[in-house]
Amino acid sequence: MEIMRLVVTGSVGVGKSTFIRSVSEIEVVDTDRVATDEVAQMKKKTTVAMDFGRLQFSPDMALHIYGTPGQARFDFMWDILIHQAHAYILLVAAHRPSEFRYARRTINFINQRRQIPMIVGLTHLDCPGAWGEENIAIALGYVNAQTRPPIVKVNATDKASAIEALIVLVQHCLEQTSTGVTIFPTPFQPALESDAPC
Numbered sequence: 001m002e003i004m005r006l007v008v009t010g011s012v013g014v015g016k017s018t019f020i021r022s023v024s025e026i027e028v029v030d031t032d033r034v035a036t037d038e039v040a041q042m043k044k045k046t047t048v049a050m051d052f053g054r055l056q057f058s059p060d061m062a063l064h065i066y067g068t069p070g071q072a073r074f075d076f077m078w079d080i081l082i083h084q085a086h087a088y089i090l091l092v093a094a095h096r097p098s099e100f101r102y103a104r105r106t107i108n109f110i111n112q113r114r115q116i117p118m119i120v121g122l123t124h125l126d127c128p129g130a131w132g133e134e135n136i137a138i139a140l141g142y143v144n145a146q147t148r149p150p151i152v153k154v155n156a157t158d159k160a161s162a163i164e165a166l167i168v169l170v171q172h173c174l175e176q177t178s179t180g181v182t183i184f185p186t187p188f189q190p191a192l193e194s195d196a197p198c
């Protein structure tokens, strides 16, 4: 069995935990706790270490999906996750333009550590004040449509929508690998299961 490890990242409230819960076929191991810090103003619970879910993608490939915590003081967890990941999806809440800069910083943060395939998932497009895809792409610094990563619309609360986004991510990952982008999976899972090719 091959394993592809995927990371779901983005700021607090973009829908990471919800996304993983929507796609996972196992009970999600999440670490949501009552928020006691600045996040408490936004929502009652927050992810303090990471979420983990699993999805059997094909008979010979399983996806292990990890969500990063949104708070800066848990940045070290990102580092751990990114060094083990084959690819990631950055979720961006389309109705919160004030966070686009944070999203951009996230891309740079990861990019400086490893160049792994990534896509952008736009959530909360159904919410009032949501920006359109093109404007968000430009705000994220992707001025040239030819060179930007895939940008998908996703409603994290909707299983079909979240799975669709995962399919784009996996396909993008496989394509990037076959065109020569090198990624460096490191041993992480039990010996019975080997790493995916990408």
Ligand SMILES: Nc1nc2c(ncn2[C@@H]2O[C@H](COP(=O)(O)OP(=O)(O)O)[C@@H](O)[C@H]2O)c(=O)[nH]1
Pocket: 010, 011, 012, 013, 014, 015, 016, 017, 018, 019, 047, 070, 123, 124, 125, 126, 127, 154, 155, 156, 157
């Ligand atoms: N309307 C709407 N709500 C969403 C969407 N995606 C996630 N949510 C909601 O956003 C809230 C925050 O999601 P959560 O998964 O806790 O965010 P996290 O902090 O990134 O883990 C939850 O109430 C979700 O149900 C979306 O596309 N549209």
Ligand SMILES: [Mg+2]
Pocket: 016, 017, 018, 032, 046, 047, 067
């Ligand atoms: Mg969460």
